[in-house]
Amino acid sequence: MIRFENVGKDFRKVRVLDGVELDIALGERIALIGSNGAGKTTLIRCLLGEYTHQGTVTIDGQQPRAERTQVLGRVGFVPQLPPPLKMPVGQLVSFAAAVCRSDSKRIFAVARRLGLDVAPILTRPFNRLSGGMKQKLLIAIALGRDAQVLVMDEPAANLDPEARHIFFSLLAERLENTTMIISSHRLDEVAPLVNRVVEMDTGRIVLDDRVAEDSKLSALFQVHLTLARADAAIAKTLGAWQFADRGAGVEWHGTVSGPDRLRFMGTVSRYVGLLSRIEMKEVDAAVVLQ
Ligand SMILES: Nc1ncnc2c1ncn2[C@@H]1O[C@H](COP(=O)(O)OP(=O)(O)OP(=O)(O)O)[C@@H](O)[C@H]1O
Numbered sequence: 001m002i003r004f005e006n007v008g009k010d011f012r013k014v015r016v017l018d019g020v021e022l023d024i025a026l027g028e029r030i031a032l033i034g035s036n037g038a039g040k041t042t043l044i045r046c047l048l049g050e051y052t053h054q055g056t057v058t059i060d061g062q063q064p065r066a067e068r069t070q071v072l073g074r075v076g077f078v079p080q081l082p083p084p085l086k087m088p089v090g091q092l093v094s095f096a097a098a099v100c101r102s103d104s105k106r107i108f109a110v111a112r113r114l115g116l117d118v119a120p121i122l123t124r125p126f127n128r129l130s131g132g133m134k135q136k137l138l139i140a141i142a143l144g145r146d147a148q149v150l151v152m153d154e155p156a157a158n159l160d161p162e163a164r165h166i167f168f169s170l171l172a173e174r175l176e177n178t179t180m181i182i183s184s185h186r187l188d189e190v191a192p193l194v195n196r197v198v199e200m201d202t203g204r205i206v207l208d209d210r211v212a213e214d215s216k217l218s219a220l221f222q223v224h225l226t227l228a229r230a231d232a233a234i235a236k237t238l239g240a241w242q243f244a245d246r247g248a249g250v251e252w253h254g255t256v257s258g259p260d261r262l263r264f265m266g267t268v269s270r271y272v273g274l275l276s277r278i279e280m281k282e283v284d285a286a287v288v289l290q
Pocket of ligand 1: 035043
């Protein structure tokens with residue numbers, strides 16, 4: 001589906017991509033990881049046809065640079081930083097729907113599932129939305145269409161736990177017929193979403209590995225924590241994960257998305273001295289949890 005052949009890129013004589021070779025099949029979900037400046041965004045920009053480069057990039061045989069309109073019609077993109085657009089939200093969605101041969105209603109429906117009601121903000125300039133609202137709208141634009149390729153740069157970074165769970169469920173609905181590339185600095189953020197990990201360092205691919213898929217993207221875990229004593233800092237953290245206090249600040253209940261398990265454990269590990277019990281059980285996501 002996607003092929004990078006000996007792709008190189010220089011910015012003012014500085015080598016930023018160097019002989020990148022990568023073949024990605026339909027249905028593969030790639031975590032593109034690497035430290036700051038490794039070349040991830042540059043590789044994505046080459047895939048989107050935004051840069052000239054050495055070597056060849058093809059999406060299903062088409063070259064993004066030469067056939068940009070056709071290729072972009074098939075690629076959904078969620079950028080790491082929202083573009084500074086002053087365009088009103090309604091106009092932006094109509095424009096995106098027209099370019100992607102989709103329909104505004106479909107984009108609005110995805111936004112609504114993510115918890116963003118677009119109706120009251122149709123006339124508001126995009127750059128006046130909050131970070132989370134912008135992210136939800138950009139995800140809705142990318143997913144509210146029939147894209148065969150989804151390219152996402154840290155897509156869930158600004159989402160609250162509930163919206164993250166819905167986002168993972170939306171991705172789960174697309175697994176069969178979509179190729180995904182998810183870029184991140186942190187493997188723990190994206191590893192549960194993917195079946196292959198590609199790591200870059202100074203413009204080269206230094207690791208290309210398969211990942212075992214033993215948990216569904218849409219999985220949900222019920223979590224019960226018992227603390228040795230109540231503590232304001234952990235209460236605030238658990239509150240941000242939408243956990244409920246079930247007993248004097250020491251008994252906490254909540255749900256965590258399957259792909260967020262590692263992230264959740266990482267967060268609570270900061271308070272390991274306070275944890276006297278932790279129980280995590282997979283539950284049917286369709287069941288309404290208390
Ligand atoms: N437009 C540009 N002009 C000059 N240098 C650039 C440009 N874009 C990127 N670079 C340089 O290319 C290198 C790779 O940058 P890139 O943004 O691809 O890395 P990255 O892996 O996405 O990093 P991050 O995780 O920090 O976003 C960096 O050294 C960066 O300074």
